[in-house]
Amino acid sequence: MNGTARIVGLYRYPMKGMSPEPVEAAELAPRECIAWDRAFAIENGTADFDTDAPKHFPKIKFLMLMKNEQLARLHSRFDERTAEFSISEDGREHVSGNLMTPEGRGRIEAFLAAYMKTDLRGAPRIVHAPGFTLSDAPAKLVSIINLASIEALEAEIGRKVDPLRFRANVYVEGLEPWADHEWVGRHLRLGSARLKGVHLIQRCAATNVDPVTAERDMEIPATLQRRWASMDLGLYAEVREGGTIRPGDRLELA
Template sequence: MATVTSLWRHPIKSHGRENVAATTLIAGQTMPGDRVWAVAHEASKADGSEWVPCANFNRVSKVPQLMAMTAKLDDAGIVTLTHPKLGEISFNPDDDIAEFLDWVRPIMPQDRAQSKRMVKVPNRGMTDSDFPSVTLCNIASHRAVERALGMDVSVHRWRGNIWLDGLAAWEEFEWMGKDVRVGGAILRPLERTDRCPATNTNPETGVRDADVVSALDSFGHRDFSVRAQVIQGGLIELGSKAELI
């Protein structure tokens, strides 16, 4: 039986991470407060009417410095972002975001489509999967990647939601299509999370400093974590147990 060791949400896609002590999942939805908003660039076709692929948004794979951002979402919908080069900003992503666009501009590559507007889709977070998903991450798999790299790397490179300890490395890949009880919720992993060069970026500095993708290649795949659908909602908190049912 595995144990929940940490819970993370990312209020604005690719723009910061936030540690939470507990979350109450809702059937058929993403983790509350996770990827509620996404930052569309100048060439994006996203209009907020439906889910669209990540290519429509500015993200770490194209803007590495975004990885160094942390976030906090309060009950009033105010997001506070902090970055080592930019300082701190607090704003409501549903309002005029001109101040945010000015704040983030210094870390945007000049040869990259610039951030233009905030997108929010009704009743789901803007996850990379085309279904509302919650990612389950295995600390033993992370340690296997560290051994392949020959160095310690932060778990934040994976930008996952629920971290589990007590499993064998890559055991989570055996859960496809099976129901897993995590705390008071039931989740069903439906796909492995394919990885891109975003994971090569250091979450403290925003600098690409490790070839994580090549380390994954040594295991015969480029996947880390599993994307799960919430079948039954319920409370998950630090120390909650996770097991196949």
């Protein structure tokens, strides 16, 4: 590391499979994820997620970009003060509702039942359990993407690759390509927080979906496998010491 690595993007994803939300700053707590990250998800089919005794399920249980690319056409926003969640498309709001009330969830579920009808295996149900994350990873982790690795991928593909395809929490620049893949088991400092690399992130077909057009226009996992003999890109890290992180903060190995 050359000492100039820094955060250039910080995001959360309140509803699994839907829009990223830029965050100006995040307060990280030990063994917790970014607040409201993947706090909600949309069951597609069997309604057996128990909000009183939540457990991790494979992502295929929920609506998500790997199978349901039309979600990328929707723009969602969540107000954590009021729990109001809105969905718009091309600048026009389709629906909004309070995710903490049956009435609010019902309005959003009714919209999704119509909008996603060709992909549904049953009535869509929005689920949430306080303190539980519906991330692809069963643990509460922070995902980090090294933008230099994306640049290496762009050179291989011959096209620009929108970093938001990778739906990370933290985007960093100033590293060598794939440098973060050496950090499993190592400690790093982000802002005033300390994290530990846990495992690499294996990419799935969700990254093939353009986050703006919803078109499946790339073969990113296949390209990674062919060129680098692995479908990994990015790092999951666990918060060990709490602190604040924000764009512009430096990243340093402990």
